[in-house]
Structure formats: C-alpha cells, structure tokens
Amino acid sequence: MAREMGKGVAVVVGGSVAGLACAHAVAEVGWKAVVLEKAAAPAAGSGGTGAGLGLGAQSMETLARWIPGWGLDAATLPLAVDLNRATDSETKAARTLTRDEGFNFRAAHWGDLHRRLHEALPAAVTVLWGHQFLSFEVSDDDDDDNRGVVATTRVLGTGETVEVAGDLLVAADGCASSIRRHFLPDLKLRYSGYFAWRGVFDFTGKESSDIVTGIRRAYPELGSCLYFDLAYKTHAVLYELPGNRLNWLWYINGPEPELTGSSVTIKVSEAMLARMREEAERVWAPELARLIGETAEPFVNVIYDADPVPRLSWAGGRVALVGDAAHPTTPHGLRSTNMSLLDARALGACLASTPGVSSSRQRALADYEAARMPVVAAQVLHARRLGRLKQGLPVDGDEEAAGFDVRRVATAEEVSQLRQRGMPYFGGAPTSGAG
Numbered sequence: 001m002a003r004e005m006g007k008g009v010a011v012v013v014g015g016s017v018a019g020l021a022c023a024h025a026v027a028e029v030g031w032k033a034v035v036l037e038k039a040a041a042p043a044a045g046s047g048g049t050g051a052g053l054g055l056g057a058q059s060m061e062t063l064a065r066w067i068p069g070w071g072l073d074a075a076t077l078p079l080a081v082d083l084n085r086a087t088d089s090e091t092k093a094a095r096t097l098t099r100d101e102g103f104n105f106r107a108a109h110w111g112d113l114h115r116r117l118h119e120a121l122p123a124a125v126t127v128l129w130g131h132q133f134l135s136f137e138v139s140d141d142d143d144d145d146n147r148g149v150v151a152t153t154r155v156l157g158t159g160e161t162v163e164v165a166g167d168l169l170v171a172a173d174g175c176a177s178s179i180r181r182h183f184l185p186d187l188k189l190r191y192s193g194y195f196a197w198r199g200v201f202d203f204t205g206k207e208s209s210d211i212v213t214g215i216r217r218a219y220p221e222l223g224s225c226l227y228f229d230l231a232y233k234t235h236a237v238l239y240e241l242p243g244n245r246l247n248w249l250w251y252i253n254g255p256e257p258e259l260t261g262s263s264v265t266i267k268v269s270e271a272m273l274a275r276m277r278e279e280a281e282r283v284w285a286p287e288l289a290r291l292i293g294e295t296a297e298p299f300v301n302v303i304y305d306a307d308p309v310p311r312l313s314w315a316g317g318r319v320a321l322v323g324d325a326a327h328p329t330t331p332h333g334l335r336s337t338n339m340s341l342l343d344a345r346a347l348g349a350c351l352a353s354t355p356g357v358s359s360s361r362q363r364a365l366a367d368y369e370a371a372r373m374p375v376v377a378a379q380v381l382h383a384r385r386l387g388r389l390k391q392g393l394p395v396d397g398d399e400e401a402a403g404f405d406v407r408r409v410a411t412a413e414e415v416s417q418l419r420q421r422g423m424p425y426f427g428g429a430p431t432s433g434a435g
C-alpha cells in the first residue's frame with residue numbers, strides 16, 4: 001500500500017546550511033528528516049567556524065519562519081547600501097563608482113546561522129553527526145516495506161556501517177558532492193581565474209584603537225554598508241558583522257593554486273602572509289592594508305563554480321540536489337547561502353502542494369526543478385560574470401571584452417553593471433513551480 005506524502009522521510013546528506021534548511025522545510029510540511037553529517041558535532045557558533053555572509057530579504061523572511069526571533073535580535077547587521085568604489089593604488093585616493101541605497105541585505109556570521117538553524121530543528125528531524133555518507137540505492141517500489149531510498153553511512157566514531165531508509169534522498173553535500181558526481185561524472189568545478197585572501201578581524205576590546213578608528217574614518221558606513229573596493233585588476237570586500245567583527249575578502253588573479261584533498265582553502269605559510277601584506281600596502285589605502293595585515297589567521301580560498309547542471313531531480317524523483325551540491329557558485333552575488341535557503345523553501349513548498357503517492361512525489365520534484373533551475377542557472381552565470389568584471393578579466397568568454405578598468409572614466413551603463421541589483425531575480429524568486 002502506498003503511503004501518504006505527509007508521512008515521507010527525507011534522508012538529507014550534509015548538515016550545513018542547505019541540509020539543515022531542507023530539514024526545516026520538509027518538516028514544515030509534515031515529513032520526517034534524517035540528516036547525515038560527517039562533522040562530529042555542530043559548529044561552535046559565532047566564535048568559531050566560518051566567517052561572514054549576506055542574506056537577502058527573501059532569505060530573512062524564510063529564516064524567520066524556521067528560527068524563532070531570527071532577524072529581530074542581534075544575529076544580523078544591516079547591509080542597506082551596496083557601494084562600489086575605485087581605489088587609485090598610486091595616490092590611495094578612493095572615488096565612488098556606484099551607490100545603491102536600496103540593497104536591503106543583512107550581514108550574519110556563518111557560525112551563528114548554522115547554530116541557530118540547528119537549535120531550532122523540530123522533533124521530526126534527527127541529525128546523525130559523525131556519519132559519513134558512502135553510497136545509496138533507489139528502487140521503484142513504494143510500499144510500506146520499502147521506502148525506495150537506502151543510504152549507507154559509516155559511523156566515524158566506531159567504523160561501523162549503518163543503513164538509513166527514506167522516500168527521498170536530498171543531496172546537500174556541498175560543492176564537491178559525491179551524489180552529484182554519481183549522476184554527472186563529467187561535471188567539473190571550474191577555476192574562476194582568481195583566489196581570495198579572507199579574514200575576520202575581531203575588535204572586541206579594541207573599539208577605540210587606532211586601527212578601528214582609522215578604518216571607520218575611511219569606511220564611515222561600516223555597520224550598514226557592503227563595501228566593494230576596486231583597484232586595477234583586483235577587488236576587495238569589507239563589511240561589519242555582529243559581535244565586533246569586520247569581514248574582508250581580497251580577490252587576486254592568478255593561475256589555479258594547487259589544492260590538497262577536496263578542500264578549496266589553502267593553509268598559508270609565513271612567507272605567503274608576508275608577501276600578501278606587502279602587496280596589500282601597495283594596492284590599498286593604508287587603513288584597509290593595516291586591517292588586512294593585522295587580522296589573525298587569514299586564509300586563502302580558491303574560487304570555483306560549475307556550469308549549471310541539466311537537472312536538479314534525479315532517479316525518478318527519488319533524489320534532489322540542493323545548495324552548493326546543485327550549483328557551486330562564485331561569491332560575488334552573495335548567492336550561495338541565499339540559493340541554499342530558497343532551494344529548501346521551494347522543495348518544502350513543492351512537497352506540500354502535491355500530497356499523495358509516488359507519482360505525486362515525482363511531480364513535486366519536477367515542480368521543484370521547474371521552480372529552481374532557471375533561477376540558479378541564471379544566478380550562477382551572473383555571479384561568474386560579475387566576478388570577472390570586478391577583477392578586470394575578459395567577460396562572456398570573449399577575450400576582447402575586457403572587464404572593468406578603474407583607470408579610465410566609465411559610463412553610467414558600465415558602473416551600473418557592478419551593482420548587486422543586476423542579479424537575476426534580485427527582488428525574489430518563485431518558491432514553487434506554480435510560481
């Protein structure tokens with residue numbers, strides 16, 4: 001006998017933002033969720049893992065449904081203004097290129113968001129920490145004895161192997177997703193042409209120090225503004241996070257760095273740090289160079305994305321791709337976390353709107369794909385273009401079409417392309433296939 005849709009179980013692989021968001025979304029429509037995460041425990045919160053991210057209005061509204069009090073407390077700071085400026089590396093003078101006061105994002109710390117998503121999970125969700133997903137099997141049967149999906153996972157603490165059954169497998173296992181690779185073995189991550197130095201400067205207890213008063217003088221709208229500083233063929237990002245922190249990134253063009261394992265971050269040597277600090281002084285205004293130079297443990301993040309995948313739903317509606325597993329993206333449109341949250345919301349909405357048996361699950365997954373494919377494909381490609389533009393690299397695959405050049409006076413059309421609001425679906429994306 002086929003089960004009602006409302007009694008489905010989602011096996012979610014990956015317990016980061018996309019995975020926990022999907023658990024909330026499916027639980028909201030009456031499903032159960034089992035989340036398999038290889039990390040041994042939830043992130044330590046704002047003091048520990050992760051750095052900054054920007055959340056759009058639709059994400060804020062979505063999170064407020066799942067996390068009581070989200071957005072009403074000190075978890076986020078406004079990013080009301082999207083400001084692009086040009087720095088002349090000779091004189092260190094900065095000039096405004098374009099300023100958008102209707103940006104309406106919020107800045108949050110990844111650790112805070114992750115901890116709160118986790119703490120607010122309803123009883124219908126079980127998170128199995130320290131469980132490494134190994135493989136899955138699907139079958140067409142859809143009866144009480146056979147849920148249709150079986151995931152095999154290794155318990156990292158004991159080495160034992162455990163099977164978890166469900167009706168739907170949700171791949172939220174990040175940009176190097178093994179589940180995506182199963183269906184799309186030839187889809188490779190694509191090096192952007194640049195890497196980023198990044199760091200979070202904690203100024204707790206140093207609010208009146210020279211470095212903090214200096215940076216606030218040079219960047220007077222910290223606390224409400226997303227600063228993009230463009231210099232010749234490079235750009236930096238700066239914004240404030242809750243809890244006395246300044247989040248910065250600095251993108252540098254160059255050949256693809258060598259990575260070890262599946263991580264896209266690099267452990268840096270003292271020599272690399274020294275060279276980076278020297279270069280920061282050459283390129284940026286002294287206040288930013290000092291902030292970069294005095295940040296503890298900055299690290300290198302190599303920037304990748306992937307061409308849009310042909311489908312988000314696989315195996316006859318048994319497997320859904322979400323988050324970075326579905327659409328690895330460059331960070332320039334602040335999309336990664338926002339896309340993850342909205343994937344989850346759309347998946348939940350589609351499961352809710354097609355109650356019933358297995359053919360309805362297929363229909364729900366087709367709706368999910370119809371809602372999200374056009375959005376995520378357009379956003380990934382736009383973020384790719386925006387990054388190349390701001391890095392002064394050729395755009396649109398046309399070697400003649402050079403990116404933005406801060407050394408010359410740009411037209412209004414050229415500067416308008418630097419704005420965040422050029423992102424497709426900037427004002428919001430449909431949350432189900434029906435719109």
Ligand SMILES: Cc1cc2nc3c(=O)[nH]c(=O)nc-3n(C[C@H](O)[C@H](O)[C@H](O)COP(=O)(O)OP(=O)(O)OC[C@H]3O[C@@H](n4cnc5c(N)ncnc54)[C@H](O)[C@@H]3O)c2cc1C
Pocket residue numbers: 013014015016017018019036037038039043049050051052053109110111131132133134172173174175178322323324325336337338340
């Ligand atoms: C620890 C951490 C810190 C981050 N900090 C930031 C930040 O500061 N700013 C920012 O913009 N983005 C950050 N991100 C990335 C951000 O979460 C994503 O870009 C975005 O939100 C999409 O999330 P995701 O859940 O799809 O992917 P990810 O966040 O990459 O999560 C994928 C998850 O799947 C798990 N996983 C992968 N393979 C397996 C497996 N075989 N078995 C079990 N689990 C598996 C991983 O451990 C990970 O938790 C961070 C990610 C992580 C994991």
